[in-house]
Amino acid sequence: MEIVYLTFILMLAIFLGFELINKVPATLHTPLMSGANAISGITVVGAIASAGSGSGDAANILGAIAVALATINVVGGYWVTDRMLAMFKKKGS
Amino acid sequence: MEIVYLTFILMLAIFLGFELINKVPATLHTPLMSGANAISGITVVGAIASAGSGSGDAANILGAIAVALATINVVGGYWVTDRMLAMFKKKGS
Amino acid sequence: MTLDLALNMIYVVSAGLFIYGLKLLGSPATARRGNAISAVAMLIAIIVALLDQSVVDYRWIIGGVIIGTIIGGLAARLIAMTSMPEMVALFNGSGGTASLLVGWAALSTHNDTFSVVTIFLSILIGGVTCSGSLIAYLKLSEKMSGKPIIFSGQRIVNSILVLAILVCGVMLTIDPSNLNYLYAVIALSVLFGVMAVIPIGGADMPVVISLLNSYSGLAACAAGFAVNNNILIVAGSLVGASGMILTNIMCKAMNRSLVNVLFSGFGAVSTETTKVEGEIKPISVEDAFYILEAATNVVIVPGYGMAVAQAQHAVKELQLLLEKNDAEVNYGIHPVAGRMPGHMNVLLAEADVPYDQLIEMEEINPRMDSVDVAIVIGANDVVNPAAREVESSPIYGMPVINVDQARTVFVLKRSMASGFAGIENPLFYKDNTRMLFGDAKESISGLVREFG
Amino acid sequence: MTLDLALNMIYVVSAGLFIYGLKLLGSPATARRGNAISAVAMLIAIIVALLDQSVVDYRWIIGGVIIGTIIGGLAARLIAMTSMPEMVALFNGSGGTASLLVGWAALSTHNDTFSVVTIFLSILIGGVTCSGSLIAYLKLSEKMSGKPIIFSGQRIVNSILVLAILVCGVMLTIDPSNLNYLYAVIALSVLFGVMAVIPIGGADMPVVISLLNSYSGLAACAAGFAVNNNILIVAGSLVGASGMILTNIMCKAMNRSLVNVLFSGFGAVSTETTKVEGEIKPISVEDAFYILEAATNVVIVPGYGMAVAQAQHAVKELQLLLEKNDAEVNYGIHPVAGRMPGHMNVLLAEADVPYDQLIEMEEINPRMDSVDVAIVIGANDVVNPAAREVESSPIYGMPVINVDQARTVFVLKRSMASGFAGIENPLFYKDNTRMLFGDAKESISGLVREFG
Amino acid sequence: MQITIPKETHSGEDRVPIVPAVAKKLVHMGAKLMVESGMGLGCGYSDEDYSRVGAEITGDRQAALASADIVLRIRKPDITEVNQLKSGCIHISYLDPFNESELIAAFKQHGVTAISMEMIPRITRSQKMDALSSQASLAGYVAVLLAALRLPSIFPMMMTPAGTLKPAKVFIIGAGVAGLQAIATAKRLGAKVTAFDTRPVVAEQVHSLGAKFLEIDLGETGQTADGYAKELTPEQVQMQREAQKKFIADSDVVITTAQVFGRKPPVLVTKDMVEGMQHGSVIVDMAAETGGNVEGSVPNETVIVNGVNIIGQANLPNEVCRDASLMYSNNLFSLVEDNWDTEQKHFNLDLNDDVLTGCVITHKGEIVNTTIKNLKG
Amino acid sequence: MQITIPKETHSGEDRVPIVPAVAKKLVHMGAKLMVESGMGLGCGYSDEDYSRVGAEITGDRQAALASADIVLRIRKPDITEVNQLKSGCIHISYLDPFNESELIAAFKQHGVTAISMEMIPRITRSQKMDALSSQASLAGYVAVLLAALRLPSIFPMMMTPAGTLKPAKVFIIGAGVAGLQAIATAKRLGAKVTAFDTRPVVAEQVHSLGAKFLEIDLGETGQTADGYAKELTPEQVQMQREAQKKFIADSDVVITTAQVFGRKPPVLVTKDMVEGMQHGSVIVDMAAETGGNVEGSVPNETVIVNGVNIIGQANLPNEVCRDASLMYSNNLFSLVEDNWDTEQKHFNLDLNDDVLTGCVITHKGEIVNTTIKNLKG
């Protein structure tokens, strides 16, 4: 039955994604892309489980690498986005 | 864990409900209310389970009454909504 | 894949269709199709429910469906167009009642704490929806007086009621097998629905119905938690959330807050103090839009501020949009508006406003009380009711445009500053006045954009 | 409530914050706050993940986090503003790779069919994202030629590749323990990412990155299915869906279709046939808006149709909105536009268009190739390139406004009907021309509303 | 009460003090209306037009004046005619009280209550009686038409196959009632309009008509409570001239409306500025009659100096006499109506009334208006 | 080639055939420009203005004409002056070829190539040479100004404390080039404008200026290939008159521009219609010079019939002579430039050219224009 719930969640999230990004001004395309990209670093959550299994096997190491990579995505992504948006503000005011 | 999924679903559905009914013209308020009301007749699905349990006990009868009431809501709701909207069309064209 | 899994996947499809249908319902061009799609989704959901393994005996179901279809169908077909709102109230009531019954029925099979809590909620909300909708129906169809019913001590009674419901709810959760608590909850919920709606005036019933509609969605949602059914949760919460938003929008269009609607009856008793000067009520462009959107008779009163803001073209655009929205739009031109004779004429002619929509003060004033919204654009002295009301005012006796007699007045200006004559304007403090602060052109362009 | 339940409930909160953050990111005023909220959501999610019972050994995690934070932080801080897009590509690649690895790691513990399928998907999508993003980075930073790389037989190679991936996927599902299939899938996915991006030109890379970004969301979502984690599914699918929409919007702003972007490179090889007359490409108001929204230099060329539609006021409104959006707007006035000398002047003066924005034909023509969008409003003969190109044309030799030299041309008219001179207009068939059919005033009001 | 309306005698005056539509309202109010035969002809109103609405037509001007309780007219009367009025009669017209001391004396002597339309105070309530404003507004319109017809080129911009015609540049000095209307009219015709005024509040009003305002820093300037400009110091006038010089040379049309209430208007455009203008340019001096803003302007004539046309035509509202008469009639009517006792059907002269305090010059053999009295002292 | 530009001799003609800016372009093209002294004075252009751009100034008109390869002027020449031209000279001006058979004969006889500006065909390419259009457009503007100044009320609506002034009702008959410009100008000034024309395509053009079109069903009407109106049958003229009658009576201003190319204009406003109008109303008969659309109109005079002003002023573009000259100069220049051989620096007369086929009347002692030839036959 889990799969049912998951599918429900998937469907709702997709609908919501469509509704949210409705009419975004062109100037926001790049920051938005970058911001969304940072969110996709959520995979770090999955990686943590593997990396923290303590098993010390290949999966564990793969997990650790995944954590590192995903963290790059997360940290870099949010930071870059913020820098872009900060630049924006200045232009506006 | 089910409750987690259900909560997820609840949250997403509420967000979606908010996003969908964003800027509805005043003329559509009544039909929209009526249409949404018809959807709330979905409780018929819950009622069917009780009514079809075959147990013949109180719950079964309650279920049957619930089916009848919910059906009224569904059938009447969609129909009335459609009548309202049909009237609209004529006015528009 | 098991049958169960397959059926549940179909529920996902059905939920998707509900969402899509609701989206289409929000725009005039697609509303009818949206309703149809939502009906298909409902049909699918019902069929899936019928195929469920736990359903073994179809007799009761068929009986219920047939009875429901006949009653619902007849009601929908035979009802006059004008009494649709009360019909919707009745349908809504039956939906709420159904949720109550589903919860009730579920109690016999589900009695872990979580389930009982959700069952309690579905009964409570269902009960309130049931009786509340009934009262709304009675008020709307004038089978009952539309006036707010108020008695002293009403608040106390209501408080006690809420308390009692909570107590019974807790007891029920602790001991789900004691049916007395169940019956008490049912009875109290129904009573509470009655108490909640009687103090509200008949004119506000559409908002109440919308609110109850949202509740019935929540009731279905609670029932869904109780019987562990996704489609109930999704569809129910969709209706709950969108109904809430819709209620809010409807309140805005009436220029009221939801709290104000729900407790206006009580207010009628308490505020017997003499009215002081009133307060300034700013309004946002968005809220102003909702009110304009619902108006059918609009008068625009331009003044010097429109000239300063050079807003005439935007005003014309707004006029066209309002007219497209089936409102009648006129301009009330005061002879001394602006800073030179014919100032407004020059500007409005530039924006190509037809001459016959420019109405002289003497002509527009008698019609003012049938006006839904008067939009005062950068005018001040020429709409100052002090000229009529305040004998000591330096402009006492000057004829002005009586915008304050319109149902709602929007005043578009940048601040509370006074106009040419340098005097205070009591208009800004009136109950039916809303100040839309900002440069007139910006504000109007904002309204124009909202109409998009 | 168990700890697990509590943690999962916090995931719900985190997901809600992601949604809210993404919503705020869509509007300039709130974008920065939105990004911050989304970052908070991420932090919450990570903390919850760390608290999970299955996490017993924090050393690897801490190592990974530290390394990742240092690299990511340095990259984000040190990078020049101008090279942000390629940085985003790199970040995106690392996200994709992480998903690939998560899938890979999950394979050791999950090997029921459903899990393996989702693992396969997460590896495939993650791999494509990984290498695709890398190529995009190389192209953008000009470490690699921005030109499309095309060789004969490319299609065949790609087809074989896809087939091979599918076969290996199926084999992996059947026998998850055979790691050779796994390695094959990984290798082929990475290769496929390279093959998919090399034939696309450097100028189209932003769209590609956006698309890959959407993929990396989907990869996370697939990984979520694989390791059975809700927050991954919700956040991943949010990113997937919104990324897809964003990609689409970006394509529209470039007046291209996604298919056209992805396969333009291939097209360059195949269409060597002589160009025929071309075809009519209608455009919707919405799509036209996206293009205008991205334009910084717009020329409006009005003609008799603007007069017929009495669209001058709407045109002025559009001009103001474009200017607010930081575009430079000019009017190109042809001396015989309309039906009397000075026809356009009369109308535009009525709408209060400043005289110095009215540019004579001789002056506007030399600047035309730096114009992003030329909006032809109900003009026909005066923009007919046949006057330049077709010697046999009755208007050959008449000077016209060379709108066809602008990057994009919108022609607003009601039909394909000819103008005063009664001759065909080859402009309508040009590659860079889009026909916005309908009454000019309606079309422009539509655009104005889109800007809201 | 008998209201007498004599025919205007000033040559070239086509306006009439009361149009038939307003005559009807006066009759309706209960007044006995005595109209001199031919009074309305300037605007094409015949005697029948008046008799039809209930007025009495008389050929005997002298008798009609002698028996009048109220006299309504446009221009100031001959002194001889004042002598014919009976004591207690209320005489309402333009009077030019700052300059016509003899006339005022005659009124005083005969116990006539003289109301000067120039002196209607500019408070909100009396705007409907303000003839200076109503006529100035029309004058502004006419001034632009005169200039447009004189100018050898057109006002609007025109991009045509036979070349692009540039819009005319119009410069308006003094943006009071007349000036604002001139701005509006010139803008309508498509000219590029710039204006200047010494009162700083006016800049916003000029912008509100979509025209440009020429910024000149003259230091302290200001306006009276009634909104009239204060007189400039000689240095300020000099500064203004300097600043405007280049601008005027560049203009196709200059319209001057600068007045200082009760004083001679300032000379703002000097001979050398006129000569700096292009051949064929046009100057309209709306203050020509009272002394002129333009050096060399001649009242009621158009002189050509160095190819530049200087129009000094006075009484511009007369060019649109029908509307001018309608507005003036309404001004008079509002004044009478505001003070009319509907019971007694007579004019109720309450000197404590703000408006009357301002505009009644003589009453019961006294000069009651403080401004005018001080002038004399 | 020598281009001679004699001074216009027609009294009251201020326009000049070539303004200095255009003279410069001609000189630049390689022509030898011979300008009669004083030629530009009507518009305020001195001889120096021309000599500065490279033209030769001469006091000897006769010699300048005799030696000319090309003569550019506005009005048709005296026959005596045609006799002075040398054979092969190209003479470009208005010629009125439908009526001036003697003049044409003189051209023919002297072997002069006469080009008639009226006969420039109305094809897209020749719009820049189309002097009828350029001048008609200005005439439409002037006509409205004349009417506005004549009318005793103002054009725009004004809601003022002294009453509301209604907008003037303007009716324009014939919405060709002049009519459309008149519509635009009257609309600008704020009038309520209605127009009528027999050509059905015009309704849309009138609407495109925001004015109303009076719908009259006349049955079959139409236009020529050049866009000129076809002549109506007498019955149709009668129908039109009937339908317009009430409308005219209700109008404050009527402007008639109805022409039928090469024919006498139709009489559309008869005496009784004029008399039906209100006192003070204004009619501008733009066709007065060629016969008139209005019964009782007198060329170059303003007559008052029953209180209604009928303006018959001819040569309206002359009122804005500077712009009119500029446009006419550009028209002439475009015509010359289009046929100029830049190598040889001379006028290349190619009678197969569409434009020249239409407007060259005589060439090498022959009447080459078919329309005019047929007229004679």
Ligand SMILES: NC(=O)c1ccc[n+]([C@@H]2O[C@H](COP(=O)([O-])OP(=O)(O)OC[C@H]3O[C@@H](n4cnc5c(N)ncnc54)[C@H](OP(=O)(O)O)[C@@H]3O)[C@@H](O)[C@H]2O)c1
């Ligand atoms: N018509 C005439 O001939 C004439 C001549 C002279 C004087 N007057 C006098 O002028 C007055 C005319 O009355 P009125 O109601 O038209 O004007 P008003 O009383 O002067 O009020 C104008 C209002 O517009 C607002 N405003 C100014 N700029 C604005 C902008 N950009 N956006 C929005 N609001 C703006 C101002 O408030 P904020 O500053 O708060 O925005 C001000 O209160 C009368 O008192 C009349 O007697 C008339």
Ligand SMILES: NC(=O)c1ccc[n+]([C@@H]2O[C@H](COP(=O)([O-])OP(=O)(O)OC[C@H]3O[C@@H](n4cnc5c(N)ncnc54)[C@H](OP(=O)(O)O)[C@@H]3O)[C@@H](O)[C@H]2O)c1
């Ligand atoms: N300026 C002058 O003095 C003058 C005088 C006479 C003739 N002309 C001639 O007129 C022409 C002027 O060229 P132009 O480009 O301005 O006009 P045009 O070539 O006549 O084309 C006008 C176009 O506008 C479109 N249109 C009409 N109504 C419309 C509406 N409501 N909404 C949108 N489109 C509408 C028509 O197409 P659809 O029907 O498909 O919508 C038509 O193709 C030239 O050939 C010129 O020679 C000029």
Ligand SMILES: NC(=O)c1ccc[n+]([C@@H]2O[C@H](COP(=O)([O-])OP(=O)(O)OC[C@H]3O[C@@H](n4cnc5c(N)ncnc54)[C@H](O)[C@@H]3O)[C@@H](O)[C@H]2O)c1
């Ligand atoms: N009660 C009312 O509400 C009311 C009624 C009518 C007029 N007014 C106000 O009174 C003001 C003046 O009215 P008016 O037009 O009769 O004034 P006016 O005829 O006396 O003067 C005309 C204009 O010339 C200006 N001026 C004077 N000296 C000048 C100089 N040296 N250079 C440039 N300009 C100079 C004045 O400032 C004025 O604007 C108007 O602005 C109007 O707003 C108010």
Ligand SMILES: NC(=O)c1ccc[n+]([C@@H]2O[C@H](COP(=O)([O-])OP(=O)(O)OC[C@H]3O[C@@H](n4cnc5c(N)ncnc54)[C@H](O)[C@@H]3O)[C@@H](O)[C@H]2O)c1
């Ligand atoms: N090549 C070109 O593109 C070009 C150039 C100039 C003009 N034109 C067209 O030619 C048309 C006519 O030009 P014009 O103004 O020189 O014409 P015109 O001066 O010959 O006539 C003026 C107008 O009077 C109208 N008219 C004739 N008889 C009438 C009657 N009985 N009642 C009412 N109206 C009557 C005509 O239809 C015309 O519109 C214009 O519409 C214009 O569009 C085309």
